[in-house]
Each structure stands twice: as structure tokens, then as C-alpha cells.
Amino acid sequence: MRYGLTILPEFRWRDAEPRWRRAEELGFDHAWTFDHLAWRTLADGPWFGTVPTLTAAAIATQRIKLGTFVASPNFRHPVSFVRELLSLDDISRGRFVLGFGAGGIGVDATVLGNDVLPPGKRVARLGEFLELLDQLLTDDHVNYDGAFYQAVDARTLPGCVEEPRLPFVVAASGPRSMRLVAKYGQGWVTTGPRDGETNEDWWNGVKHQSDQLTDVLAEAGRDPATIDRYLALDSSGTLALSSVDHFENAVGRAEELGFTDVIVHEPRTTEPFKGDEKVLEQLTLRR
Template sequence: MRLSTVILPVRPWHSGGRDEWLRAEQLGFHTAYTYDHLSWRTFRDGPWYGAVPTLTAAAAATERLRLGTLVTSPNFRHPVTLAKELISLDDISGGRFTLGIGAGGTGFDATALGQEPWTPRERADRLAEFVPLLDRLLTEDSVTHEGAFYSADQARNIPGCVQRPRLPFAVAATGPRGLRLAARYGQAWVTTGDPKLFETGTPEQSREALRGQIGKLAKACADTGRNMSGLDKVLLTGFTPDGGRPIESLDAFVDFAGRHFDLGFTEIVVHAPIPDSDFAADQAVFERIATEALAQLGA
């Protein structure tokens, strides 16, 4: 069982940002992730810093905490330039980096470069090319590729990742094509639940939907000849019908986490509190969850 957190990049590094990452390490979280967006929903008109520079600074400031994105997408990333940044992050962190990656959505990232937003099928098409190419870029010294969406001409990434054969991928997916990518290339699979249930569903319906997603993941693994037990299963909280209730109290979180660990999840991710936002929460409760929840679950 693992407990991790998401630190949104909304605070200046020298005015609270650095302290959040250090505190996450002190609290014993397994991984601290951040969103790899250009802006996001209700935070669009406020401060929002870049994921890669933030994670680079966090890598230099911390010693044990794993770091990662939840998630990077093709919406504004290219595999060739991203690979160079990832190899650098893996080096600076001493092999503590995980890439969360997914198809992206229709939010602000989808149009910030001036393009029309892609359809779900177009996003899936791009991800299906993006992930295998990125895998090659992180494991081969020189890569040449000419695809439908991405090309590489003798792109060199020497000396490669600190983690071998490359840094781990945590693939966010719920559809069949994405799940096949997770089964083939992922060291972890990520979900936020069923978005159709967020506003009108019940926690019981949500858990049933998650059970169905894990079943589909098992089939995708079987189809690729992989044992699903070797794939971590990550639940990013805050987007199920439970809403913010799991972190309203230590007992509520232990109940929530226990029910989802029973489904097969190996890692639960909670958002670090941000006052006056969708992720407002009691800091003291958040810290008790970080330091006490796993012991209670183990008991």
C-alpha cells in the first residue's frame, strides 16, 4: 500500500512552493506529483507554474521523495523534446522520477497553441504513437522515426535514464486502447474513476465502476501476455462521488482507502490542501492522514 500526494504548481517557489515539497517528504508520502498543464479549470486566472521546472527544483530540494506528473499529455508535448527533459529530471532526482502520461482532455491545454481541440479518437490516435516513441527515445541512444503525428531524426538521448531500462510510465486510461498501452508500456495504471458518476453517482456505484475498469485492465494485460499483478494501480482522488469527504477526517480516509485497496489499488493519491479552492481541506487532517493512515490500514 502506498500513499502519495499531488502538489499543484500554484505557489511561487520562494514563497511557500519549496516548503510544500519538503513537507511532503517529511510526512513520508511515497510520491509527490504535480499536474502537467498550462493552466487548469478554476485556477486558470491565477498563478500556475510549469511542471518540469517545478519538478526539477523539487528534485534538487528533496532526497527520498519520488516525483512525477499526473499527467503529461500530447496536447502540448512532443516526444523528442520531452524525452530530453525526462532524462534530465531522472538524473537530477537520482532516479526518483515517474512519468504519468495520458491522452489529455478538452481543457485549456487543448487550444493554447492555437489548434482546434482534438476529438477523443484523435487524442487516442496520438497517444498510441506518442507512448511507443517515447519508450524508444528513453531506451535507445539514437532514434529515427517518421509517424503520422510525430517524427524523430537521429534524436540522441545519451546516457539515457538513471532508472533502467527507463524511468517508469504511469499510464492514465479507461478506454480499450489506452488500457492496452498501460498493459504493454506501463509500470503503473492511473484512474480518477468514472467521470459520469462524479455529480450524480454514489460511492457504491463508483467502486463498481472502478472494479469494472480493473477487470478491463486485467483483460488487456492477459491479451498482451502480462501478469497484471506486476502493474501498480493508482487512484487519483477528488473526482469520484465521494468528493472531498475522504480527507474530511482520518477515519473517513481510512475507510475510503481500505475499500479501494480491497478493489486492488496499490496507491492512493490525495491533493495537498489549497485554501479557497476545489481542494480546500484541513491541513492538520491532511498531515494526520499522511502519518497515520497506512498504519491503521495495516492493522
């Protein structure tokens, strides 16, 4: 099992840098930050850019992988985004992982004056984004004419440090988006179902999603062993770092379901993700 820590981009860098360094020092395998222009109940508070934050984190660390949890097409275009990704990949010396999803219906979806797309169109848009981005990261002089995106002789040199390109970890909760995992992903990430009433309902839903992915991969002729599986533990309704025992129990259940990686949030002093930082420190001592 590999462990990831999500650090929200809400701190000035003088306060954020020690947090990223600590994630590496504590032994986490990967560290993530949200990719939003504003987010839910924190929309009126301080918030910094994802790409600059991860770039600074890449310079401040040496080993830990760094990623977006997760980027979306709501306010991005593949042609401009690819330049940022190539820079992150280069500065981190191949440690960058692109977490990507279809995009939600919150502030990011409306702040630019766009209409909120229904779920089916969001998945279709995600498919185009990944298709074009895959081309941009593996080829040069790219032309593309889709329903959502176009590219005209897009230049993409020098290419990725990690060959053939940096890894995609695709967020998916149903068969349509899981087919995109099978086609483009090196990993799958899920927050589990949203319709359960209890913690046990959530775990049952996670199992169902994992089984679905296995079926989709088989249909696509993709070896399930080639896909890393990431589970966002805090989405169960109970903060994973509420105690060491709770964390270890959750990790054990995730491992039983075939997950290779788990992701938790750095404890905050207020909601969301309110928790005790002492638990975070204790994890390293017991792992």
C-alpha cells in the same frame, strides 16, 4: 499500500518548497504536480511550469518519488520532452515517474491554436507518443515517421538512471488506452468514471475499470502483478482528506479492489480541493 500527494504548481518557490519537503517528512511515498499550461477554474491565477517545479522538488527532497499527474501530448513533442525527462531522472537520482495520459479538451488543447481531437484520435496520438518516447529513452539516433510525430536521427544520450528507462504510469479508462498500459506501462492510474451520480456509483465504476484492465493484461500476456495500480481518491466527489476516517475508509476500499497506490490532493483554502490541513498532519500520526 503506498500513498501519494499532489501539490498544485501555484505557489512561488519560497512557499512551495516547504510543501514538498513536508510531503516527504510526513511519509508519503510519492508526490505529484499537474502538468498543464493552465487549469480549469484556476486558469486566471498563478501557475508555474511542471518540469522546473519537479526539478526543484528533486533537489529539495531525498527519498520521495516525484511525478507528473499527468503529462499529455497536447503541448509536448517526444523529442524535446525526452531531454527534460532525462534531466529530471538524473537530478532526482532515479526517483522520477512519468504519469502520462491522452490529454483533455481544455485550455491545453486549444491554447496553441490546435483543433481539439476526438477521443479516438487522442488515444492514437497517445500511442504514438509513448511508442516514440519509449524508443528515445532506450536507444540513440532514433528515427520515427508517424501520423502525429516524426523524429530524424534524434540523439538521446546519456540514457536513464533507472534501467532500462524511467517508469511510465499511463492514465487509461477504456480498453484502447488500457492496451497502451499493457504495452508500455509500469503502472496504471485512473480517476474513475465521470458518469456516476453517487459516491457508490463511482466506486462501482472504479471496480469495472480495474476488472477491465485485468482482462486486457491477460489478453496481452502481461502479468497483472507487474503493473502498479494508482487511484486518484479525490475524484470520487468527496475530498479524501475531508477527515481521517474518510481517508482510511477510501484507502481500504481501494486496497480491496487491488490498487497498490492512492493519490490525494494537498488541501487548499478554497475550491477545488478545499480542505483542512490538520487532517493531512493527522494521517501520519495514525499510519
